[in-house]
Amino acid sequence: MGDAGSTADIGGSSGADAWIDVRDELRSRGLRWTPQRRLILDVLSATEGHITGSEVVERCRARDPETTPSTVYRTLDVLEELGYISHSHSAAGREEFHVLPGEDHGHLQCRGCGGTWELDPADAAAVSGPIRARFGFAADIGHLTISGLCAGCLSAAAGRSEAG
Amino acid sequence: MGDAGSTADIGGSSGADAWIDVRDELRSRGLRWTPQRRLILDVLSATEGHITGSEVVERCRARDPETTPSTVYRTLDVLEELGYISHSHSAAGREEFHVLPGEDHGHLQCRGCGGTWELDPADAAAVSGPIRARFGFAADIGHLTISGLCAGCLSAAAGRSEAG
DNA sequence: GGCGTTATTGCAATCGGTGGCAACAGCGAC
DNA sequence: GTCGCTGTTGCCACCGATTGCAATAACGCC
Numbered sequence: 600m601g602d603a604g605s606t607a608d609i610g611g612s613s614g615a616d617a618w619i620d621v622r623d624e625l626r627s628r629g630l631r632w633t634p635q636r637r638l639i640l641d642v643l644s645a646t647e648g649h650i651t652g653s654e655v656v657e658r659c660r661a662r663d664p665e666t667t668p669s670t671v672y673r674t675l676d677v678l679e680e681l682g683y684i685s686h687s688h689s690a691a692g693r694e695e696f697h698v699l700p701g702e703d704h705g706h707l708q709c710r711g712c713g714g715t716w717e718l719d720p721a722d723a724a725a726v727s728g729p730i731r732a733r734f735g736f737a738a739d740i741g742h743l744t745i746s747g748l749c750a751g752c753l754s755a756a757a758g759r760s761e762a763g
Numbered sequence: 764m765g766d767a768g769s770t771a772d773i774g775g776s777s778g779a780d781a782w783i784d785v786r787d788e789l790r791s792r793g794l795r796w797t798p799q800r801r802l803i804l805d806v807l808s809a810t811e812g813h814i815t816g817s818e819v820v821e822r823c824r825a826r827d828p829e830t831t832p833s834t835v836y837r838t839l840d841v842l843e844e845l846g847y848i849s850h851s852h853s854a855a856g857r858e859e860f861h862v863l864p865g866e867d868h869g870h871l872q873c874r875g876c877g878g879t880w881e882l883d884p885a886d887a888a889a890v891s892g893p894i895r896a897r898f899g900f901a902a903d904i905g906h907l908t909i910s911g912l913c914a915g916c917l918s919a920a921a922g923r924s925e926a927g
Numbered sequence: 928g929g930c931g932t933t934a935t936t937g938c939a940a941t942c943g944g945t946g947g948c949a950a951c952a953g954c955g956a957c
Numbered sequence: 958g959t960c961g962c963t964g965t966t967g968c969c970a971c972c973g974a975t976t977g978c979a980a981t982a983a984c985g986c987c
Binding site for chain 1: 857891893898900903909913
Binding site: 790793795796797815816817820832833836837856857858 | 972973974975976982983984985
């Protein structure tokens with residue numbers, strides 16, 4: 600995946616530069632900046648949206664075959680604690696990481712086409728609001744992945760089942 | 764082996780009898796009624812609410828040490844296809860089965876105390892309604908587990924963070 | 928009751944993810 | 958520059974779950 604013209608980090612605010620921040624954050628907490636972590640961060644910074652744990656491992660291995668899963672997962676844990684990524688579980692039960700969550704947002708995942716959509720905060724509030732009102736339960740929106748059928752697959756399925 | 768006097772199916776209320784139905788359903792589909800499946804069904808019928816896959820395996824093993832996980836999981840799959848159970852994923856990513864879902868209902872799971880609550884259809888509709896309206900996305904309510912903090916843990920956490 | 932078809936089982940390998948532990952190495956102190 | 962503390966790594970074993978495959982056995986048929 601040579602994305603020669605990566606566009607995500609142009610503009611000088613949030614992209615790869617953010618990782619320099621991570622190093623400082625790490626150090627200021629007495630944690631350490633290691634080559635392995637740098638690699639993982641590199642992989643993550645080249646990622647838009649979601650990535651599963653195993654994908655991170657895979658991509659790290661592509662660059663450094665020595666990479667071991669436990670290191671990756673532990674680093675992912677640390678990163679989550681620092682707030683640089685968040686994780687949720689896909690419909691398939693796989694661990695899914697989300698890079699640089701600007702704001703808490705849930706996900707919709709279509710079990711038909713596999714597509715995912717993000718719920719912006721307003722939508723998320725529409726979901727969590729009634730629950731909070733009724734149960735006093737504060738939903739972890741960022742942790743939420745709702746599976747179902749998107750509009751496209753829905754009508755496709757309807758047509759299919761009608762037609763036979 | 765020697766449980767000479769099986770008692771599980773005595774009493775004749777809706778619980779165990781429902782499984783007799785399963786046997787017929789299985790047969791009418793050309794599927795088979797095996798001792799292993801009977802055991803799994805037995806375990807399931809003794810279960811209220813939720814149970815994880817590994818718990819089913821464990822309980823089956825307690826009665827028949829020969830039980831193998833693959834058989835259990837495959838049977839669970841079949842049972843789900845027949846509509847006798849449904850599965851979702853817990854916040855921990857574990858597979859969680861739900862016995863005899865009368866109706867589609869989501870779950871709330873508190874990451875503080877581990878407690879779970881069920882969303883009745885009206886609540887579930889309140890959740891899925893806005894999503895459908897906005898995205899045309901039909902959420903699988905039965906597959907939905909929302910993690911977060913329940914009212915109790917929420918106020919406990921609030922107090923704690925205030926106090927330090 | 929016996930036979931054949933084929934769904935099901937059990938094994939073993941595999942996958943994604945986790946945890947313990949000894950060796951290593953980053954980073955601050957001097 | 959060197960030393961020491963301790964956070965981190967890498968290995969290994971393990972857990973929960975899944976899959977391919979050959980052997981087994983349930984069920985319908987005669």
